[in-house]
Amino acid sequence: MTPTYPTEQCRSCPAQIIWTVTDRGRDMPVDAEPDPAGNVALSVNDKGQIVASVVKPHLAFGRKDLRLSHFVRCKDAAKWRRR
Ligand SMILES: [Zn+2]
Numbered sequence: 288m289t290p291t292y293p294t295e296q297c298r299s300c301p302a303q304i305i306w307t308v309t310d311r312g313r314d315m316p317v318d319a320e321p322d323p324a325g326n327v328a329l330s331v332n333d334k335g336q337i338v339a340s341v342v343k344p345h346l347a348f349g350r351k352d353l354r355l356s357h358f359v360r361c362k363d364a365a366k367w368r369r370r
Pocket residue numbers: 297298299300301302357360361362363
């Protein structure tokens with residue numbers, strides 16, 4: 288069973304996103320829907336945070352549960368990065 292994660296609309300575009308934290312503790316939005324080109328696996332840690340881990344390409348092949356960082360698609364990503 289695929290876990291469901293809370294989604295919300297991006298502040299800059301109509302996309303639905305999931306807020307995650309990276310393994311370095313930074314906030315990162317990812318696209319809510321899995322994508323065949325995705326390389327981000329989500330999991331929930333013992334603090335209840337949704338953690339995004341980047342999966343190496345040879346391990347991502349054939350997986351259908353991986354998502355893309357929303358920074359890839361969002362037109363305002365450059366602005367977000369600067370914050
Ligand atoms: Zn966006």
